[in-house]
Amino acid sequence: MDLDVRNQNQVAGHSVVRADLGVGGRQLVVLSGTAIPAWKIDDESTHRDSCRVLLHEPAESLEQSTVHVGLASIQNEDTEYVFAADQATLQVDSTGELVLVTNLALMGEASFLHRFSYQVVLTNRIVTTEITGTLSWPTRFLRPSSATPAGVSGVFTITANLRTTTPGGGPFGGTIEHLVPVAPGHIVSVTIADDTCHAIYRIPEPPKNQQLKVTVVQQGMHGPGQVTMEPVGFESNILTLSVAQPSRSNVDFVAATLAVS
Known part of the structure; x- marks a missing residue:
């Protein structure tokens, strides 16, 4: 599933903080928000899916990055359940912008993964044209x-x-x-x-x-x-x-x- 930070129904509270590191066009960039996959299943088997958050942040020359995601809103109706954000990585799409990819897992009757929070911290070198x-x-x-x-x-x-x-x-x-x-x-x-x-x-x-x-x-x-x-x-x-x-x-x-x- 794809979520876009420009759509408030898909991503809430997306914010960007930038700091000029003062050397060679380098910047420290912090992106954070709450993704809204609104993923619901009604099954006792484990379901897995990837959620792509389109950050609309130019990758330029990405040097270092850290990613953190956490479950923000979940729901289950009194059954055995699994809620997981197994892995989160940064990718660069065909337009040269960053995409946060999170592998999700869900199990239970019925289970609903409403939201998960994210924070991306990176150093980037801005290449002027x-x-x-x-x-x-x-x-x-x-x-x-x-x-x-x-x-x-x-x-x-x-x-x-x-x-x-x-x-x-x-x-x-x-x-x-x-x-x-x-x-x-x-x-x-x-x-x-x-x-x-x-x-x-x-x-x-x-x-x-x-x-x-x-x-x-x-x-x-x-x-x-x-x-x-x-x-x-x-x-x-x-x-x-x-x-x-x-x-x-x-x-x-x-x-x-x-x-x-």
């Missing part, structure tokens, strides 16, 4: 007012988006791209030359383990046609970050023009 790159454009399209981020203020909108696709359908097939903005970027430096200008950008803390697409929209350049910012390299702006690879550099864009007919 970032995406960086360079924007380039001809100086004749736009000469910044200064060689500082303020010199291009309001010109570029830089965004990391969650990217998903669905089948396009129809006679031509293909796919339809869906983008959801999740992390904004900002300019950190600007270089001005007679022929070409460059701006270095940074997107801090985009999400891990999800496909991202970086987009750059410009407002303020004037070329021989419509000016867009295009990635340097086919789909070089589509990427996925992880704990093992938390950053990506050289996600570069260059100004391109669409001639007006």
